Structure formats: C-alpha cells, structure tokens
Amino acid sequence: MKKVLIITYYWPPAGGPGVQRWLKFVKYLPEFGVEPVVYIPENPTYPLTDKSLASEVPENSKIVQKRIFEPYSLAKIFSKKNTETISSGIIAKEGKQNFLQKMMLYIRGNFFIPDARKFWIKPSVKFLKRFLKEQQITTIITTGPPHSLHLIGLQLKKDLNINWYADFRDPWTQIGYHDKLRLSKSSQKKHLALEKEVLNTADHIITTSFTTRAEFQKKTTRPVTVITNGFDLKTAENDVQLDKKFTFSHIGSLLSGRNPENLWKCLEELISENKEFANDFRLNLIGAVSEDVLDSIKFAGLEKHLRLQKYVPHAEAIELQRRSQVLLLIEIDSQETKGIIPGKVFEYMAAKRPILALGPAEWDICQILDETLAGTFFRYSEEKELKSHILKLYSQFKEGRLEVESRNIQNYHRKALTANLAKLLKQTWL
Template sequence: MNHSLRKRVLVISYYWPPAGGVAVQRWLKFVKYLRDFGWEPVVYTPENPEIFYDDHSLVKDIPDGVEVIKRQIWEPYSIYKWITGRKGTKLGLGFANETGKKGRFNGIMVWLRGNLFIPDARIFWVNPSVRFLSRYLHQHPVDAIVTNGPPHSMHLIGLKLKRKYNLPWLADFRDPWTNIDFYNELKLTRLADRYHHRLEKKVVNSADAVLVVSYQMKSEFDSLGGRNIYVLTNGYDTDDIPALSPTATANHFSICYIGTMNRARNPVVLWQALNRLCSINDDFASKLKIRLAGQIDSSVFDAIEAENLGNKFEFLGLLPHGKAMELLGSSQVLLLVVNNTPNAKGIVTGKFFEYLATGKRILAIGPADGDLAQIISETDSGDVIDYSDADGAFQVLTNYFELFNEGNLNPETKGIEKYSRKALTGRLAEILNQITNG
C-alpha cells in the first residue's frame, strides 16, 4: 500500500531496541507488521531508558523508514544508584521490584517508589512528553494513539493527549497494574493505594479500546467498567524460527529455561522430581542436562545444589534473542514457570509463544486451571504441573524420558498459527480500524 494511503498511529513505548528482553518484543513485532494492514506506525520512546541489557540484534526488526522519535527522560534511578554506589550499572526492573532484598535502606526506596512515584518512576516523563507530542501532532497529525505498559506512566501520556485532542486511544496492558504480583509489597499508604486504583480505572474507562494478554486480565478490567476490552495474546514471529537448530544433542535429555527466574518462580518441585529420578535411573542421571539462561536468582542455584543437581546444571547468562532461539531449538524440554502469586491464573508469559513455535515439548509449572494451561491443552504442546505436585512432576518427567529414548518426544501441536505475530497484528489493525470508524 502507498505510504500516503495508510492511516498513522502514534505508538508510545518505554521499551524499544536496542533494549533487550521480553518487554520490547510485543510492540516491536506489531510495528514490524502494521504496514501490511494499512497502518503507518510512528514510535515515541525514551532516548536514555533504564533497561537491564541491550540486544542490538533486535534493530533489524524495525521496518525501513519507520519514524522513531526519541526524547530524553529523567528517572530517579540515577539518584538511587548514586546513593548506593551503583553508578554505571543497569537496574533492570529497578529498585521498585527488588522487594525480596532486606535492609532498611531498600525498604525506604520501595516505600518511596510506591507512594511518591505513582504509578511508577517514569512519571516525570509524562508532562514533558505531552508538551512535545502536542507540538508534534499539530504538525504531523495521526489517526490514533497507542500506549503500552508497564511502565503504566505511558498510559498517562495517552490519557492527557486523549483529553486534549480527543484522538482514538488504545491502551495495551502487557501486565496488570494494581494486580501485578509485587503490588502488595510496595508498602503503600491507603492514600497511595487509592490513587493507584483511581488512575488505573481512569485509564481503563477513558481509552477507546484496552488490550490485555489473558482472559483473567480481561475479567479484572471488566470489573473496572472498561469498554471495548480485547484479549490479544503475545505470539511468535515466523521470521525467528529459521534460527532454530534442528540438530539437538541426542545424547542429552536437556531441560531449558530462558528468562527471569526469581524466588517466586523457583520450581523447587521440579528439582526434587529430577533428583528423585536421577537416584533410581542411572540412564536418566547420565543424560540429564539443565540449561538456564537469563536473570536467575541465587535461591534457584541454591535449590539446584540442594537436590544434588549441580553437576547437571549449565548457566548461560543473558543471551541475544537470536541465540536464545537457537538454544531452544537445541533443547529437548522447554521449561516455563509461572510466578506462584495470587494473580498466577492470568499469567501467560511472552516467551511461551516462542516456545510453542519451536515444536518442542513444554513443561510448565503453574496453576492447572489458569489461562496458560488452557492454551497448552488446546495446542497439545505439553503439560502443566502444579507448584506442589511432586508426584505429578515425577510421572511427567518419567514419561518424557521414555518418549525421548524412543525418539518421539516432540509433540504434534495444533492450532498455533493464530499466535503468529503477523496474525495478531492483523487483529490489532481491525481494532484500530474500529476505534477510528474505519
């Protein structure tokens, strides 16, 4: 389609390449395919965001000629790093989420984050962005605005632009706001808690459309009185699949995990089952390999050692996206762990869909009645084990190892095409067309 015939959508996103990690993937892939469905994206993003690591390989997914506007952002993390002597380091999710750490100072930082920086520490970018984008939109009109969070401060930019210009606005929630797993650890005062909830409701009720990534999240936002709430899951990009290696190491029964594994995701029941199986099956013990890549909490290493699995374990650190996909392709079983938190039923991690695209067996630790379990069942892609089901984990692993020795471990998945990034972008374009009366 001719560039001039496409509708224009302003995408406001904190995460953008060269930032690495799962948070950047969703809107990078939407932007990659939006032109195929009649929309020309314009991206607005910070020039100097506080991100955990860079992945320059993702830049290749930005379509040629897409306008990317970058503006300076000031964040209080710089003060935190100066006080703690961590200047020059990357905090990733920031001190806001380091609630597992002890100490009076960290407790003060968490309190400040929750009660003064509402909804998050990027709040100081809201007003400067509204002023800049007001000038930009006057000279370069768009047909719709998209904000995505967390950080949910991005939605406040959309809210203010909506009030000022009455432009169609779509708010995308990759994660919940007040139902996110660490919310109750922010040491909120009653006043701050009410303010968080009031802002959340205002965003959900003011947006012309709200996107969420799971049906549980949809029901939560439905209860806030939101209108036009759509479930648009994360997905996989078929362009990433050729990077997969078909030559898996047949001599090893390798279990692979990629991503963040904090205390709430430490699958102790799995380590126990693996230890039990190693103790009674010498063949399994000789072939088992555990491969972890990403940001892994020390409690995970301790749990692995406690189950005498240290000699089976390989830690690969942070990997570029392409290398991570290659690792998935060379593994036998792909491990997925849902945070053991009250909102677990609604968590469908972004990396699950890339797991799905590999055609490898998926072993998930999480609620058997959650949204993730439903998709795994519908696609016949693997199994879900409850957090405390040691016998279930043992039986599943025993079955997997038998299938591995027979050469039949990979499942015959079905119905995964609807989770391709291009198909999902087509659905996104339909929603954008609806709210712009297209």
Template sequence: MEQKKILIISYYWPPAGGPGVQRWLKFVKYLPEFGWEPTVFIPENPSYPIVDETLQKDVPVNLKMIKTKIWEPYQLAEKFGKDNKKFKAGQFDVGENQSWKAKLSIFVRGNFFIPDARVFWVKPSVEFLEKYLKANHYDALITTGPPHSLHLIGLGLKKKLPNLKWIADFRDPWTEISYYKHLKLTKFADKKHRNLEAEVFKNADITLATSYTDAENFRKKGANAFCITNGFDVELENGRMEEWENKNSTTLPLYNSTTKFTLSYVGVLEQLRDPGNLWWTLYEIMCENKEFSNDFELKFVGKVDNKIQQSLFHIGINQNIKYLGYLPHEQALQEMQNSSVLLMTNFPQDSSKGIIPGKIFEYLATGKTILSFGPKDADVEKILSETKAGKHFGYDEKESLKNFIVETYQNWKSGNLNKNAENIEQFSRKNLTQKLVDLMNKQLF
C-alpha cells in the first residue's frame, strides 16, 4: 500500500536539546512503520537555548528535510544581559528578583513579538510552503509549538489551501501556560494573543494536546482536540524495553546501581517550580537522623536557578548536593538510572493541572520511585496513581511528605525500595505513534 505523506513544521530539531525536540523526533522515527512518510521543515539558522549533539544520531538517515533561514531578535535581546537567554526556554525571574533589564525584555517579548520572537519566520514560510505544497502532494500538515508562531504558519497555509489537512500540536498551552500572566501584556496584546489562539483552534482539523486537562480546555475553546501524551522510547534503557516486551510482562526489569540514597532532579529548575518545602523537610530529617544524613545525596542534572542554589546553601544541605549541570541525553538517562528516587516539580497553580512534564515518561521507564510536586488532582497525579510509580504532593504538604521520604529511605536501606511500575506500555513512543496514526486516519480521511 502506498504510504501517505506528512509535512512536519518544527522549530526544535537536533542538535537542539531538551524535552521539546523529543516528541516529533520520535514520531518521525516510527511513522513509516505505520504507513506515513514524514518530511520535516525546520529553520536553517535557529537560536537554541540548549544544544545536544548526541540527538543527531536519532534522526533517520533517509529523512527528507527542508530548511529556510529565520531571523529572530534574541541575539539583540541578549545584549540586555545574559538572563535574557532564559526567555528562549520560557523561563522568567519573578517579583523582586527581576532586574529592570529583565522587566523591559519581558514587556517587549510579550507585547511586540506576538505570539513570540519567532514570528518573523511566519510570512516567508507561508510564501515558501504555499508554492512547495502546490508542487508536492502531502496528505497532512503538522505544526508543533511552542513556539506558537509555527501554528500561524499552519493557519496561513490553511487559509490559502483550504483542502489542506492541518494538525496543530500544542506541546504546551498558549494563553493558559503558567508564565503567560508574567508577560506584562497590555490589553491590546492580550486580546491579540487570544484571538490568534482562537483562530488556530477554529481552523485546525485536529488540535493535539499532551495532557488530558489541556485537551479538555482546548475543546472548551472550540478546538477538535485530542490528547496524545509524550512518552519514552523502546531503546531508552539499552534493550531493557525489548527484554520486557519479549517476556510479555507488564512490568520493567529493574537495576539499582545506587550506593547512596540519591534523590535526583533531571532538567531545568526555575524559581516558579521551586519545591522549597522539600528542602526544609530534607534538612529536618537530616538533623533528626544521622544515618540518613550520611546516606543521602541530592543530585541536579541540568540548570538550577541561582536563587534556588542560594536557598539550598542557606538551609544547610549543600554538603549533600551534587550539581552536574546539563548533560547529553544519554548521560542524563544514566543518571536517572543511578538514582534511588526521581524528583519532578510542576507549577503550583491549579491552572497547571494539565502540565505533564515530558521527563515523567523517561522516569517511568527506569522503574524508579517518583516524587512529584504540583497542584492536587493534576494529570501527573493520575498517571502516578495508575502506574503505581510514585507519589504526588502539593507544595504545602509537610507531614505526609516527611513520612514518605522516611519510609522510602527505610525501604532503600532494606533493599526493598523499587516496586515495578505497571501499565506503562501505553506510553511507549511506538504505541503513541500508532495512536497518532489511528487518529489521523479516522479524523482526516
């Protein structure tokens, strides 16, 4: 049977690092197995906040790629100060921590670059791709954001080519994302953001969300929305997934290589997701239990906000901390495996219930215990409960958190810490690609 063809418009692509690049890199890997031939349209000269050259090997050797130049003002913005580099990754200092340069940059970013600073790629991309799509048949078009400017490329092409089947993939929400309220928007700019978002929802044939709550919120705004979460790849643990599948088991084989009771956070940790209550709880346990203090290690793999580092130093647990900085993806996976408990934090506001950090799926694949923070009744809590992979806490919980850490430490000490997660096969990248293909075949044809 002849394969269908799909054109994927993405800003993040190897050598870009971080979780944003993983989603479509993995879809592209498996789409041909399900009858779809992908082509990727990406910028030729992007400005990535994180680079990971090791991800280049995951790009299929026969993948067709189209590149055009992009102009974006980040190099100019960074002259205001190195902190402006945070804006590329959607990170912001808040409150008293903002310098006047940061405040000015945030105001300019939110009000002059709508929806974001990659908006200057929209018009030339629409002009180029309109001609390309008229000369080359594609069965479907994907735009994936953020940056949400890429959805405006899809919107422009849909208006020019009404028969084009367009899927708008939202890895994060647009106006509902946690930092939206920190953009210092004028009423005019806020209205423009919301109007553009509404147009995308109205015109896209399918809107994809990465969480159950986001999909429901998008539907309330008029989108034909469905949830396909992020996931983990079958090659994630050097054959462990293949071993698991061959045994037809519902749980993963576990390897415990930790000599310390190691609590690890993998990824970028900014102020808005600082689990300050956890640090004080750990300090309290260390003061009460000398053995715990000797065994315990807190490990950060990735960038940690300077304010959080200062707070940890003042609390007095710095001697138990390892800051490893950003590591290539494979090394980061190994650090997950060399941990006892994996830490994940979300924004505390109820509006963040729908955020499912991509790292949770790689965490799940390790079989390690997961300690999560965020609003109650969040989608993350639902996943952890369903898979029995860990525990989710609100930011203000104290006694139950302390009891969980102490109990987990005692289980580690006795060699009974890890309990295999259940029902995680639904989150493998291959199964998720099958779900995507089934959705497209049903909704578009």
C-alpha cells in the first residue's frame, strides 16, 4: 500500500464542513490501496469545534503534529464579531464594520499573506523534508484554505521534486471576500503571484466546484479536476418520523449576505392569505443567524413561526435534516458566489427531503440538482415562481405525499468520491 501525506489545518475537534472532506477521504483511502498520513497543527485555533467528530477518525490513522504560531488573538476578534474567522470567508458587510474591524482587515490582508497561518510554512517545510525522506513518501496533498498550506507544498515540490496535489476547497484571489481585505496594490500582486506559482507548479489541481475549475483552467496548463464534497450516510429510510408541521429548515450559518428577503416576502403573503398555511408553517434556523436576517424575518411578520437553534453536533444536524419537510439552501446573490457548493447540499440529498435552493444565476448547485433531481432552484428575482412552488409543496404536504424522487445521489457518497481521488493518485504512480 502506497503512502500519501495529507497536509491540512482543519481536523477534529474542528467543526464545520471544512474538516469533513479530508476526514472522510482518510477513512476510505485504505480501501483503494492508499495509506494516508495526516499532518496537522498541534495547537490550532478553530472558530467552531465539534468533539463528536473525533470519534470518526479511523483508529489506525497515522497523525503527525507540529506546533504552530499564529496571531490567534486576531482570529478571536473576528470570530466574536462575525462568528467565524476571515479565513473561513465570513466578513461583515462593508457598511457595518467599525474602525477596529477595518484596521484588523487591513492588517490581515497586508501583513499576513496569504493568511494568518503563514508562520507554519518554514518550520513545516524543514520538518517534512526529513519526515518524507524517512518514510519514503513521494506524494503529498495540500488542502486550503488556509492557502499557506499550499506554500508548504510549493516549497516541498521545489526541494524534493515530489508528486504534489493542491486541493482548493475554496478559491484564492477570486473568493468573494478577497476584495474586502483592503489590500494594497503590492499585496494584491503578491497574492496573485503566489496563486499563479502554486497553480503552475503543483502536478494536479483539485477543486470542489465547476466554476473554480473553469477559473483555474484560465490560469494554468496543469490538469484541474473537480471532486466535490459529499455525504457519508445511509440515505434516509421511509420510516423516518417527519415533522408534523410544514417545516422549512436551514442548517448552518445564515449571515448578512445570505438574507433571502424574497423568500420571507413570499412566506409573509402565504401566511396572510391562507390561515391553514399559517397554522402549519414553521421556519427552523439551526446555526449562527445574523441580526440582519432576524430583523428581516421579524419585519415580514414571521417571528412567531421561527424556531432558532445554535450550532448543533453533526449527528443532531443530520437528524434535523431528515425530519424536515423542506430543506433550504441559500447563497449570496452574486457572481462571485456562483462557484460555492455548500457541503450541506450533499447531506440534504441523503436526507431525501425536497431542497429549495435560492442563489445567483448559473450557480454550480443547478448542475447537481439537475443531475440528481433532489430539489428546485430559484433566483432571487423569481418571487412569483417561488411562491407558486411553495404552494405546490404545501399542497403535497397536506395530501401526505411530499417526497423527492432523486437519482444518482450515490455518485456523491464519500466512498465514491474517494475512489475518484485514489484513481488520480494512482495515475501519478504508474
């Protein structure tokens, strides 16, 4: 069995979708003849933790740790103000940033390039050069963000000429928040230069979205492959006890940019027009919800129909998805976000409940929903169509036949996706 070194920042007990991608790859790679060795920081600062994920780390996993220096006090400031760190892509709206936030954004963007984990690069390269030789490992995978980890891979590639796969869970310079970092011209040039060097030095680029692949293919001649995120569950059985109410549930953060005011308006109209709908409807928001979103919900008169829950462990989130009548998938209405595929969509598919998706035109989600028939997509401007669809779902709910006839969802099981990854790795080894 051939070894591969996976360099990742996020690992249990980190919470959120970012950690699960490589946790699941590590789980299934041995079944395809690949032995994963995982390199992680010994003392990371995670904005979210989920101790339950620690039980999912395979017992025989080889984990290598190295202490990291990072300005975690900066991360703490952002995590308090905006729920997650900037490196997670969550930034307050420009008009709502106070002076301290603006200053910290400037420092983050111009003094920590590419990100606040930059101090892990040199010690990691020094340590891993020796480790890779000792373990006779000739293939590495770096996964970002944080993109500092790709710079570890870049230097190891230069020094050892090993096989290097760069996995981008999110874009780099084209991610939605990049232009909010208050970058100087020289800092912007540095980011672009580093991104270009990584994209043109790695042996293979992996992305999680089709849009990011297309963007990267304009910047490199290296092969770029999409391996999306996925689910690692049995699909829901028919005996799942569904909510008695007509529940719309959103699992995960719903921050200022993701505020579907058109949806709130449609629901407000339906509630005022139909007393039976008003009695049956409930809105479940599980995770961090911004004051802007809550204000919009209250303004629409939906407050008494709202049930709020803070971040819940992964297993509980799965249970909530399976019980819900309809699952909400919401993205910012921007061309910059059309390449974002929220990890929750795959678990939504496994839950086998109808997905109602709202987002930008040409959103990558559309391709997945078309392939799987797992849900319906609407643009923010399609209020009339959205309202009509909700009424259709409600009619099916009242008749006891609100179901989803999905197909091809097993293509997005973590084991199937790991098979695709193993195939890529073995191509290098031939």
